[in-house]
Amino acid sequence: MGATKKVKVDGQFSMHRGGFLESPTIAYETWGELRGKGENAILLFTGLSPSAHAASSPANQATGWWEDMIGSGLPLDSDRFFIICINSLGSCFGSTGPASVNPATGETYRLEFPVLTLEDVADGGYAVVKALGLERIHTTIGCSMGGMSALAFCVRHPELSASFLSVSSATRALPFSIAVRSLQREMIRQDPKWDRGRYEPDDPPISGQRLARKLGMITYRSAEEWEERFGRERMLSEGHEGDQFFGDFAIESYLESQAQKFTGQFDPNCYLYLSRASDLFDLAEHGGSLAAGFSKLRLNRAMVIGVRTDILFPLHQQEEMANGLSAVVDDFEFVRLDCNRGHDSFLVDMDAFRPVIGRFLED
């Protein structure tokens, strides 16, 4: 994380649902050079689990989570734009979250962290914008959960951003995704190692995290992709020889290896807070209705991109956002992509996303 920059907020940071944090830190990374007061700035909010390391750079050469989207000659073109990616407040990659030490007590926050909302995540982004001295933003972009954070940002600071791009996101969570996330949280909390959030950092509730990650993968990808990719192919999961209930089908091996990759990387309490924040967000709370929320925006331009096979942020939710934006933004476009890799398509099907995002960001 060599390239990660940090902003330390002076004094108390008020939380949207009450309580406050004492001088929290917001981590971010940037690519390209800032021009003027932010005329070429792109503010990028992430999904639930990524860090601010969206792309490699000389200071941190590790591959980023949107590596093929950000850089010289790419749609988020670092030759033209000053790109800022925010590590969400509540996360565990540099920004203050439940795994951070509470300066008031000297103890890790754990469940003493106040209720987190995506409005707070948006305010974390705003703290970075202020610290960088930006007075305007070319485009605010959010992917997945980050699309809701970005929407919260634009509603709370309508004067700042001229343009908004939502990638596989929504105006609010609906019962299917709430049910999935609620069950994921329950899996983690039922692992005895969770211990009401008081696990040791080197002995987290790995079993619960693995189950939660597998359910995540089931909702991040698509049945269609898996049918083409795995079918009924057999591939024994290592360590499960002779196990009659698990590991014989290739899809089971795939989920097992995906779950093993993820666990250990993400703090379980941070996951619980960000997961619940995703449930809680509802644009309609900004004014009493979705229409009232949209009417607060002052955008010149907007785009909504959705994917046919996404079951977590399904196309009809993208349509809902598109209808709301098209009513208040003159230059609006809704792009339905036919990708077969579900919600994760924006991370893996770059050939579909690059041209669309590139077109949106052209002068």
Added chain:
Amino acid sequence: MGATKKVKVDGQFSMHRGGFLESPTIAYETWGELRGKGENAILLFTGLSPSAHAASSPANQATGWWEDMIGSGLPLDSDRFFIICINSLGSCFGSTGPASVNPATGETYRLEFPVLTLEDVADGGYAVVKALGLERIHTTIGCSMGGMSALAFCVRHPELSASFLSVSSATRALPFSIAVRSLQREMIRQDPKWDRGRYEPDDPPISGQRLARKLGMITYRSAEEWEERFGRERMLSEGHEGDQFFGDFAIESYLESQAQKFTGQFDPNCYLYLSRASDLFDLAEHGGSLAAGFSKLRLNRAMVIGVRTDILFPLHQQEEMANGLSAVVDDFEFVRLDCNRGHDSFLVDMDAFRPVIGRFLED
């Protein structure tokens, strides 16, 4: 279970993937009067969890799982038909399964039960057919997993059944449903109370079962139904006051009450066996391809019913079965229903299913 009848198989019952059971019992219930050698017999295979008690009767007045489908004047008309519902081998409602005592050892089978397949479930149905002296069957019907058991029955005994009705089933499991069931099994097995299948009957792995049931409900119903029914309505789950991660949304309360209803009713080891049997079934194993499997059938009539919002046995899998059957059955019909309650529609949207099944069973 006063109305449950039982057939005890004489001697060894060979299992499809090897091993045998010593004199297993198959439980079943019947409605109506048998005519001739089975000219009016309907053989009904159930989904994973129901018992043979598909409808109430004078001997057992409790509501059955297909109460509004079976009885005088209903589509499975007990005035015309002799209806037999089979409790699947491996289940825990009268038929021999992992929760039964192994006569060879005097101990509960638990994980010593041999690998279970839907071919074995079909053979359990055949044992009942033989014991009742049937030489033909008017129609074989299967719902959900039972549709695969019924298909196995018709392929293995093509001379018996003149007609076949598949309700929200498939020719084989695909990766999405395998992934879901694999994760459900893992949830149960990671509950420390599962104890490698050696839990006490009065202290089963309830926590794991509750998680598995919730994931089940997520795949049995539909996002569309839940959006209409629950939206973002709040309803606090009892006992979860002040819990910031759980129970605030109506959908969470709903899943909690559904999970509490189910756990305690179904033996966890039996669940593991039947769940894996659902993964294992593949009609293509009967001859080397789906087409070869279908070509073994000798049906005069068949119908496939599928539901638009079913994500567990999705419509394109019903189409696959429809294509296969239409190639070998002259009188074939494929019915796509527009129900919004997902896979469970056949249990809850009777106004949609009754007329279609009634038409199929008319003379």
